[in-house]
């Protein structure tokens with residue numbers, strides 16, 4: 001979830017701009033220092049949590065640390081969605097309905113669909129590929145279209161809708177007018193588009209027509225009186241899922257590849273693993289690379305009621321009710337008390353130790369999907385000839401606001417391999 005939420009925006013709002021600029025430029029060193037000398041910071045309105053134990057404790061304590069920021073914005077876009085809900089009956093109902101439609105048994109099918117789509121895009125490349133616009137975005141768009149059963153009009157539009165909506169909900173912490181207007185415009189296009197697809201599928205189900213076994217069918221087949229969702233809630237949730245899927249995977253994949261491109265020996269070993277078809281090993285490189293260039297380096301919580309963190313320790317700190325708390329997940333992944341030799345790139349770290357997908361109640365719903373989706377994308381990119389950064393600016397990550405815009409890599413020719 002640029003980061004999810006926009007930590008820099010929050011910092012700019014809450015602390016001096018000099019400190020926020022310093023944090024932007026030297027965040028790893030500053031958080032290392034904070035973890036040592038001041039691991040927990042709490043003022044009347046703002047808090048920071050930097051160590052792995054405390055980060056996990058805050059994310060696990062969803063009664064004291066809540067997510068009130070997102071719901072109003074989600075309702076403007078379409079309607080309530082689980083990430084914006086605290087642990088209420090609505091959260092539990094929607095979460096259960098989504099679990100009924102998006103099942104662990106689907107994960108191998110999603111891995112295969114990702115690999116097939118990504119291979120098609122790599123095969124279409126002529127010596128070089130922009131891994132954002134020509135690989136990850138169209139692959140994800142195709143996988144979602146097949147799996148959810150809700151294709152967008154075209155990849156560019158679907159990517160634009162999801163980016164605008166995601167930015168407004170998760171990144172526009174200062175509530176600036178322009179991102180809000182863009183997101184409302186995107187949502188005004190996306191809502192009727194999805195409504196039409198839902199209505200068509202509903203009609204087919206009512207007629208007893210043959211329908212695909214996808215997420216849309218499963219959601220619509222589950223009646224509200226048995227815990228399923230009304231059609232309008234199906235729309236809210238599909239918008240939330242699509243907006244939570246495309247921009248996150250796009251940024252995570254681009255960040256991981258960018259990191260690997262800067263580490264020649266790890267890149268070489270990733271390519272060897274990909275050529276050997278060892279997707280699990282490729283995944284270890286990807287998730288470790290993501291620790292250095294994460295999709296987000298912090299999550300936000302609101303402290304709902306006064307409480308003390310790390311009670312009984314020397315760092316015990318009281319957090320005030322109503323304060324906004326920056327939960328520094330990347331910092332936690334560099335905490336040497338939880339990650340041995342944290343500055344080293346190591347592929348022997350357990351997947352469960354990473355905080356890329358959060359922790360606790362709101363832990364990423366797509367975590368197990370991501371666990372195969374990102375590695376499958378990487379296998380398709382790396383299983384062929386040697387991959388290198390393109391020359392000049394094309395080979396450097398370019399940004400479109402908070403999102404990667406492009407990062408071009410070349411494939412070695414047979415003679416240069």
Ligand code: HEM
Pocket residue numbers: 001082083084095241244245248249252253295296299300355356357358359361362363364365366367369370374
């Ligand atoms: C690499 C890609 C992704 C990353 C890095 C990522 C990261 C995250 C993180 C950190 C959270 C927790 C947010 C918080 O606690 O404030 C989260 C929640 C969530 N993610 Fe993801 N995500 C990714 C992809 C996906 C995908 C593919 C889906 C859908 C299949 C998805 C659906 C969700 C949902 C629904 C939640 C909210 C869960 C809840 O509130 O119970 N995400 N994600």
